[in-house]
Amino acid sequence: MALQTHHEEMQPAALGELERETSALDKHGYLFGQKITHSLSPFLHQVIYENLGLRWGQVRLDSCDMQLFLRLVRHPDFYGASVTMPNKVAILPHLDRMTDECRSVGACNTLFLQPDPADPSGQRRLLCGANTDVIGIRDSFLRNVADPARVYHGKPALVIGGGGAARSAIYALARWMRAADIYLVNRDAAEVADMMRDCAARGYGDGLVHVATEEQARELPAAGAIVACVPDFEPRTEEEKLARCITEIFLSKQPQPQQDQEGGEGGRGGDMAPRTKGAMLEMCYNPTPFTALGALAERHDWQVILGTEALIWQGLEQDRYWTGRPVEDLPVDKVKEAIAASVAQRSQSRL
Known part of the structure; x- marks a missing residue:
């Protein structure tokens, strides 16, 4: 489900629901944007995680509340996020690092984490931005x-x-x-x-x-x-x-x-x-x-x-960042089959 917040603070009930959903996972990410109810992104990534035997999941966060999001990404089990409109540009000032594509295009659709080399304890993680749309x-x-x-x-x-x-x-x-x-x-x-x-x-x-x-x-x-x-x-x-x-x-x-x-x-x-x-x-x-x-x-x-x-290949590139595995080691054929079946089902439902 999509958790919606269009105010300064998420309501306590919604925060509790978010915590219940993420606590059931070993690691969690977010789809952070608005008008995301019908997005195939969480489904695509779920196909990958299930085929890799990972108890991971991407949770829809229907919001443009940047301060809320920046608090959520500090959770130790957070692995990364897909960022969509209207947040692709708004997130840029909050990034510690950007890939060349992210910097050149001036938009970020992918957040991933890297250890901070300046922190000898290894506890602090850098918030990094990529653009896998390209x-x-x-x-x-x-x-x-x-x-x-x-x-x-x-x-x-x-x-x-x-x-x-x-x-x-x-x-x-x-x-x-x-x-x-x-x-x-x-x-x-x-x-x-x-x-x-x-x-x-x-x-x-x-x-x-x-x-x-x-x-x-x-x-x-x-x-x-x-x-x-x-x-x-x-x-x-x-x-x-x-x-x-x-x-x-x-x-x-x-x-x-x-x-x-x-x-x-x-x-x-x-x-x-x-x-x-x-x-x-x-x-x-x-x-x-x-x-x-x-x-x-x-x-x-x-x-x-x-x-x-484009959806499939940008999503596979995202999971390359998040899982550390090359695209060739991800279940590409399974993703294609699942997306094709989902699209066929949606098309049939419109008839």
Whole structure:
């Protein structure tokens, strides 16, 4: 269940409930944010812990009360937390250390602990922040696209949206996916301008292009990778309709001719068949990952990667921090099966 607190102090009854839930575990963590009732994060991590034989659990803490949270993380059995909106930026001043990704993106979605080297007793633990959202985006492409060199390396990329997920997408595309330029499409021009300034200030703003008109979109080269970071709503306002039109122009473009550097067709084998166009990661998965935008991309012969892939790979990276085990030693297949079953059940319940 989700424990809710939107006031300065959690009510005594809620604190007692929290203590009962965490005391039943050897170690506990939190999902710290708001509007988290339907989040799959606790379920994902529970699958991992059960398969590893760990009596651990992640408890939902529906709150933006930072002082309460900072008290809770001092518990000796606390192992870490998933941090979601609106706390991803608010937590930054309270961190002792940050990973490069966390610092560069300017948002933290993962808390983990390290011993304080300045404390010889080993009792004090440092509160460290990571951003595994960028890893989830990167690995969604790397583990699902048969031939990255042919599909998106050295080509422009497209990011749809303007929030925190869009910033993580820009970082992943710029740092790891060899994007030539990154097109930005969003209903809110001011939000795009803010995002471009922020990315530039943080050192990964080169090559960002705000695509604001249909004419501009038609003149630009085709993209090889797309990350869609918008809710699954039918466009209603003129700005939303324009953004969708621009997106469809990019989806309809034929890929640029590219010399085959590998020789032959296909990629790394397996069940990842080569596609005519590029690959699109549809980040939206709630209430279902099968979105209208994803269907539109498939009609234009794009490979669509479901948002649950980003959820899975960022979550596995979180448990790498928390358990100390490499991702390869975690029950990846069990997680994929469980998430797929949960999504299917949710989709069925909406019919």
